Amino acid sequence: MSHSFILKLSCPDGPGIVHAVTGVLLAHQGNILSSAQHGDADTQRFFMRIAFESPSSQDALREAFAPLAAQRGMDWELVDATRKARVLILVSKFGHCLNDILFRVATQHLPIEVVAIASNHRDFYQLAASHNIAFHHFPLLNATPEQKAAQERKLIELIDEQQVDLVVLARYMQILSPALCEKLAGRAINIHHSFLPSFKGARPYHQAFERGVKLIGATAHYVTGDLDEGPIIEQEVSRIDHAYGPEQLAAVGRDTECLALARAIQWHAEHRVLLNGKRTVVFR
Structure with a gap:
């Protein structure tokens, strides 16, 4: 055999x-x-x-x-090769990437097992329940250093308890601590809604609008202690023009975010991504 x-x-x-x-x-x-x-x-x-x-x-x-x-x-x-990666998804108030991942898993187009969803908001607990996935609400009411540290301890407990192989930040709008980034080195993927290295940080679609770009993008990368600078796994772009405002850019960008993140998750789960310093080698 x-x-x-x-x-x-x-x-x-x-x-x-x-x-x-x-x-x-x-x-x-x-x-x-x-x-x-x-x-x-x-x-x-x-x-x-x-x-x-x-x-x-x-x-x-x-x-x-x-x-x-x-x-x-x-x-x-x-x-x-037959073992599916055990995945924890982190999400805040934008659910398009979460919904896309869950649909791909349900239709067997993404070879992973989502073992839990965690969020600092309660918005998507019903979506999680519809897929029979445990939802964990870890609120950040004031986002003080003490509260953030306590919330991360709960995340770490969940990761260890569920034997999580991969953490996916599906528009999780919180910055992970350097200690958590180190613990998850090479096994946490973030989707950033711009074509990195352009427009890092907050409100990238507004930054893109102010610069009058003709292409917007999304970047799936490994999480590191340097914000939005982890090794890039996949990127996707969409063409726009001068008539698009920031809200329209964000609407178009949602599709690019979903595509880039889904590919990155799949390639990681299929063990196609190897780290090469600050870059990656991806055998597609």
């Missing part, structure tokens, strides 16, 4: 990496289903993602691969 796995890795570039990796898989009767690789001339690092089948167990494969990984200085991960 074969099991399905995904191996993704990065390491200093050099000759013989593909041969060595596939040799380990061959020794365990690995049948490669798809393979993608990239050598970054700037960082001199090599990136690879392999989907394969093998009769060996995950533990046996990890044990077999570990010596090669140590020899080559690899950052690597071997995962069960």
Whole structure:
């Protein structure tokens, strides 16, 4: 009986990496289903993602691969390809991205399991209930430092309790603390409603209107302690013209936000995204 796995890795570039990796898989009767690789001339690092089948167990494969990984200085991960990522969605008062994600999951177009939804408002508890997903209301009435710290402790408890693999900030209009950003490094995705690095921070559609841009965009990126500067996973754009006001820009932008975020979630869940410093390598 074969099991399905995904191996993704990065390491200093050099000759013989593909041969060595596939040799380990061959020794365990690995049948490669798809393979993608990239050598970054700037960082001199090599990136690879392999989907394969093998009769060996995950533990046996990890044990077999570990010596090669140590020899080559690899950052690597071997995962069960059939396991769905457990996702926590954070949202505030704009629900279009949340609704889009839930619809894609319900129609089996997004390979994740949404285990909980948390918000600093109660607006979407009925939407969560309609999908049989637990809704957690963690209010921020005054947003004092003490209250924000207490609210984040509740978030961390929820993340740990539900064994969350990925946190999605679906227009969650709160800044996470540096400590929480560090805890969630590489497993928290935010959607920012502009084509970063342009128009960071608050009211990006108003910033775009004031600059008279002809394209507006949305950017899905990993969350870091630097606001709106995390490694970019996906971007989407829409063409507009001089007749669009800020409200019309926001209306058009909602579609771009949904598309960019859904793709980023899917690619992360399918283990197609590898970090490359402040950038990403995405094997689509």
